[in-house]
Amino acid sequence: MNLCCAVVDNAPVVAVGADGQETVTGNSLKPLEEMDNLTDEMFNVITELDTCYSDMTLLEERRISDIKERLCILEEKVLIWDSDQLMTSDMDSEEIAKYLQAGDELRQLIEHLGNLQSSDKDGEQIELLNRSHSIMQMAMSRLEDVLVHLLVQHRQPVEPDHMSFHSTEEDIVTDYSSSSFDDESIDGEIQSDAGRDSEDFVIDLIHPSAISSLKSIAELMFQSNYDKECCQAYISVRKAELDECLAVLGMEKLGIEEILRMDWNVLSIKTKWWNRAMKVFIRVYLVSEKHLCDLILGNITRSETDYCFVESSRNSIMQLLNFGEAVAIGPPKPEKLFRILDMYECLNDLLVDVEALFPGEYGSSILTECHEVLLRLSESARGSFMEFKYAIRSNTSTTPFAGGRVHPLTKYVMNYIKALAVYGKTLDLLLEDLHENDQISAAEDDRRDTSVHSSPTAWHLLSVTSILESNLEVRSMLYQDGPLQNFFMMNNIYYMFQKVVDSDLQNFLGDEWIRAYKRKFRQHATSYERASWNPVLSFLKDEGICSRGSSTPSTTVLKERFKSFNLALEEVYRIQTAWFIPDVQLRDELRISISLKVLQAYRTFLGRYSVHLDGTRHRDRYIKYCPDDLERYLLDLFEGLPKSLQCPYWR
Template identity: 45%
Template sequence: MCNCQTIMPSYEAEQHIIAATQHILKALGASKNLSDEFKRVLTELDSHLSTMTIITETEGGRFSEIEEQLKHAERKIIRWESDPCLIWDSGPMEATEYLQAVNEILIVIESLGGLSLSENGKPKEIALRAQNALQRAMSRLEEELCHILFQHKQYFKPQYVLLHSRAEGVFYDESFASVEDEIVDETSQRDGEDRESAECYLDLVDPCVIPNIKSIANVMSASNYIQEFCEAFIDIQREALYEYLSVLEMEKLSIEDVLKLEWDCLSRKIKKWIWIMKVIISVYLASEKRLCDQILGDFGSFNSFCFIEISKDSVLCLLNFGQAITTGPQKPEKLFRLLDMYEIMADLHLEMDSLFSEDNGSFIRIEYHKLLSGLGASARETFMRFGNAIASDASIRPFPGGGIHPLVKYVMNYMRLLPDYCDTFNLLLKDQDIDESNAVVEIDNGQDFSSSTSCPMAYHLRSIASSLESNLIDKSKLYKDDSLQYIFLMNNIHYMVKKVKDSDLRLFFGDEWIRKHIGKFQQHATSYVRATWSSVVSMLRDDGNTNLKERYRRFSIAFEEVYKNQTRWCIPDLQLREDLQISTSQKVIPAYRNFVGINNRNVSDKHVKYTTDDLEELLLDLFVGSPRSLHNSRRR
């Protein structure tokens, strides 16, 4: 059966219960049969009830004041729920009033916290209303925060500075046949603007709204909603970082994607990665860290927490690309990109350690240093494989014309790039063993090693050059003609010397190495003249059995045979070619002139096929790499 009796509000019921209890106590106290002890207890209980009456009456008055304060704040909160405009877009006064309303709700909640609240009744109702209004206000502040961050984010798009590496154009195939001799003519900017620190701070959010964001953070923190503030802040800033990486054209590639790329494409992506790493770490993340500190620096570790949550995915994505590079095959042309990656990470490691210095960022520091170490190991292994490949490069056919072998061009142009990385190489190679017999530098009495000629890199470079020279000797033996062997060795050793003299390699090889190898190619030139022209000139000698006509004829035949063969031979260096032509003339022309001068009266002109001037002209046709016949020669 339904109970239709009106339920008395809790506050009024409490007053009636206290009054009834006090009436009973007075009736009991009038009895004369009570002991003194019992009367004392009754007196104390009556005093306590009187106190409760005073407190309850006081609370009742305060509840009215608190409820009125809550109603005032609720009106402000509710008004904005029906307004499509955003509070902070409506002006500073509106924002201030809204925050003030939230503070009033907090005051109500704090005031109720000091009073006794029964499970039902007016005080409990006020408390629930206050909590509900606070939740609605916090949701609105989250929306306002996201809008402010999104609406006032700021980007910068630094001009992409192409890393003009001197290694541009260096590529390798198994025969060392694909190489350009002029790759080193490109200007290296590694020690110029590209190596300058890009460290600076940017305003990722318009500075004029920072106070607004901080005011929201302060109110949400006071309301115990700082976690919700951080989550909204992280979501917006993390998305902004993703978007910025997209602006910088950084692709998210898996290890499998990276390994499938052709070298030219991969090289471009590595150069862009190097640039992006510098921009993101030195500029963007430094600025993000500062923004987190500006807004959340007063809230304990929340600033560090937010920064790491914002940045970790993007940083790990960048590191994963680097890890993929170390996983791929270690071909020689990859060395310079590995060194560039290693150096930029070494340059930035202090900044990374500072950005992620807290314990909760240690896993990022660990991954960063793991990649740095991996790049160093990969670069070192690639360099060692390069040296081994030179020593083991074999040919089954001689190189046509005895010119400069592609292996020599490749190796010397490759080595000319390495001094740019001297400090890094010395660090990576300091513990690597090397065959000292291949790397020794001959010195004059009293001459000391310089620091550059005695550093680890210098030993390795000279060892590579020694392996190359040994390989050239083996390749020269493929020529059946001894004279062509000397031309081949002369050409290639001269090329090695020229590349060393005209570059920073001179600092690592030393002047004595240069002098020794100048002597070597000069000796090969002398051996060529002796091996080729001694037998030709010997045809002019009187052996006691051959008449003058026959000696003229034999000399002409021998000369023509040499001419026919050696116009096909090649000496690419003009000065070296001219020097050898002069040496050859000094061997041939005086002997021929003397022979003709002595015997011109004893033989008719029809038996003298070539004059001295003819021979001098014909000798200028040698070593041009273009076969000629005596019928289309420049004889005058």
């Protein structure tokens, strides 16, 4: 186009912009040659501008030609390097770098085409842009495949060597948490999960040699406005890898209904796996996953990086939380309490880690879910504890427990609360607002040391011992034998006392409780001795030995006294050798106490009156036992093995 072409009424109407575009104002244009009123200076300026514009047009045409040529070269590179070639196992970082260079050059070329301004080349420019975008789409599709391939091909083993998670069956033992409250054959200690602390580890989930290429691919895809495709590919691969991590950690995918229908003995073991899996998954794998995400996508916007990490890990973390929720919403049972407390403490300890991993709006839903599951677990723990107390009250029987032994209920309850002492701080939080319908009796309440029993846990444990004692008193009434009632209470109160003295329970129940229960078991022991042995020893009293008005003992009375003593002794021996005191110290103390009373009375009576039976026919029928024999026989008591006395002989 000839720029110098028109003026109207001696006024130029052509204006040339710096960009080479002409702007026409005024009326109709005239050829420059027909304008006689132009000065030489004006003509020279216009001519120079025309020449400049022509040069610019030629330059732009040459530039478009160069772009076409370069585009052909780039298209050839993209088409030659197909996906299969790019994903061969021997592909190195240099090969990928060359492809990335071609992709980046294509991106810059598209940018340049978009910035060009040319009125008569618009059609060609649009055609070039469309063609460039088509080639770019092919290149990005191939890069997406490469990204996926590298993420899969260079993944590292999901279990770090220094944290072997495999466990033998012996590690997952069945304890009181897997036992029925009504199973009266239970004995032993409750075993709670140990080792709540866990270190954080960062491991290489992707081999370091692939990180640079992955990072470059992601950056180019984002710069080329293929950020969504890049994120989707990354999330898809990493999500599958984290699911695989859970499988390695022993967490299978289970629906809530499946978990609710599961036998508690099986579910109890799975909750142990859950505790361990949560710690390792969050503090090792998710920390490492976050690190990997930052390495690959860290140069991109923070929001995009957070989005990819959250979406990659959402499914797996929700799988773990769903398991926790399913366990929590099941019916409250005493045997569930320890596993629920373990789960609560585990998740509560991990909240800080979760908050650090999932900050901002993308992670808010996961944090909310964690708090919801924690709330469910706390409600389940409170419900299970109250069910435990109710079960003690309602656990009744119509038949006495054989031999006056320590009742399984006593063992269960005391071992149960002994294990609960480990969770004192957690229970203080959970039981703080929990009020009892049945309060401890006023007398028991008056004896409480408020400085010791100020915590909710201490108060509730104290109430458990009171409920248990009341239950035992009712059970003792099932014995027709009065001495056995006291013997049974002595055994069980002593067991309660010893469990507290030998454990952290004394820190909750306090010295006053210990002194009170020490008095109680001794009172029951004294009552037992009196009820059992006073009738036996009554035959060894001096009263009534001599006839009225005579100072000489009656042989007939002496025979009757010795005979009655022997029969009473043999009956007690026959019965009480079947009774059982499991604690050796208590058993020895009671035997010694009985021996002192019986032997002293027998030796005294024997020393005074045996001479009056000398020469009596069948003397050994009346004086059947010497003191040494008697002492030896008393050592057979409380072994739980019924015996009968054989007629001894004098040495």
